[in-house]
Amino acid sequence: MHRPNILLMTCHDLGTRLGCYGVNSARSPHLDRLAGQGVRFVNHFATAPFCSPSRGSIVTGQYPHVNGLMGLVNLGWNWRESNRTIATILRKNGYETRLFGHQHEVRNDCTGQLGFEFVSPRKEHANCDTVTPRLCAFLEDRGREQSRPFYARVGFTEVHRPYHYPHDTDLRTVELPAYAADTPGARQDFADYDADVAGLDAAVGRILAALDQAGLTHNTLVVFTTDHGSPFPRAKGTLYDPGIHTALMMRLPGVVPEGRHITELISNVDLLPTIAELTGSPAPSTIQGRSFLPLLSAGDYSPRSHIFAEKNTLPGDTKRAIRTERYKYILNLEPGPELWLPTDIEGSLSRRDMGNEHLRDRPPVELYDLVADPAETQTLAGRPDLADTETALAEILDQERRETGDPSVAGPIPRPSGEAIQIARAKDGIAERSPFARDGLISGFDL
DSSP: OOOOEEEEEEESSOTTOSGGGTOTTOOOHHHHHHHHHSEEETTEEOSOSSHHHHHHHHHHSSOHHHHSOOSOGGGTOOOOTTOOOHHHHHHHTTOEEEEEEOOOSSOGGGGGGGTOSEEOOSSSOOSHHHHHHHHHHHHHHHHHOOOSOEEEEEEOOTTSSSOOSOOOOOGGGOOOOTTSOOOHHHHHHHHHHHHHHHHHHHHHHHHHHHHHHTTOGGGEEEEEEESSOOSSTTSTTSSSHHHHBOOEEEEOTTTSOSSEEEOSOEEGGGHHHHHHHHHTOOOOTTOSOOOOHHHHHTOOOOOOSOEEEEEOSSTTOOEEEEEOSSEEEEEEOSOOBSOOOOHHHHTSHHHHTTOSGGGSBOOSEEEEETTTOTTOOSOOTTOGGGHHHHHHHHHHHHHHHHHTTOGGGGSSOOOOTTHHHHHHHHHHHHHHHOTTOOTTOOOOOOO
């Protein structure tokens, strides 16, 4: 087989809110069809519950504290310029590399660090209506003249708040996830969110049609994923499953099995080495990711025993987590409230209806049985009958942190200069514009 083209589509804040992931009220026929034509990963997780660090892991195959991008670019975080990305690796192997639309790993005046030959204009909005025509035009051109294989990465700002597409949903039919309280505000909020999911799905449908029309479908690996969970309380910004459980689907006719779902634990650092192996490109030796290509080709594969996740985005809210098939262990490295809500959630209808119980003190350790308590509502940390389990997970986490040079082992992590000012401005902004943030109970920061 010739080296396949690679089309990687990423969106914001989707989590797994799609029909193919069991959400009946989500209208996502094109993404559902894509999943049916290839492989859907049931247990795919991000390394972080925020945009920049998660995306940095996708494109470098490294944990955030390894590649340096531990927090948000717009709060002053940067990654190491020596990082090798998917684009860097494929470009060196003869691929034409192009970036369309959104990225959030570097400042827009530093996109050269991403490794692409061609980068779409940075001053325009990266929503579906803007990005999709540019990509479709590129695919049409490549269909007429197929020379080098291409790697096209496509980033959409959807489905980040504020939402743009009107909904026509009967609020009584909106399907709420287990972590969301059933309130009028939440039903309205999820209806608006689902409308944006439908808009994103329609754009993906146009892109898949353009691939077909250009005659590129047979030799293009299509990958669709997102950065982290949905923008609602107890999801985005947390290390609970709704914050880090993310959609991933792949299609390549004749290579990727059709209509399969894979249940093994997968981390988003695993995407880079998988693409590298598929394209015959050498992956860096410094990555934490491991190729799951054998899962697609019925080869020998040793499943992950656990995935690792981290949160560093807010001073005073540093966390680390280990997730196995059965248990979640969260280490809260600093005291503080149970949940810090990003400002987009702080100003939401869901937040309006939830009260302030999330501002109670957090425990130093949380332990959840994901079989008995999939919504992670009751921590079991400290229970004598689970002492061996808790100790074992703590040891796994300690080993991950020490072997990968996690700076939090030595104490509070160094923060970028100016971050505190940016966070203060964000809090001032939400206090001014949100009628839901009462009595100074502001926990958010801008994303």
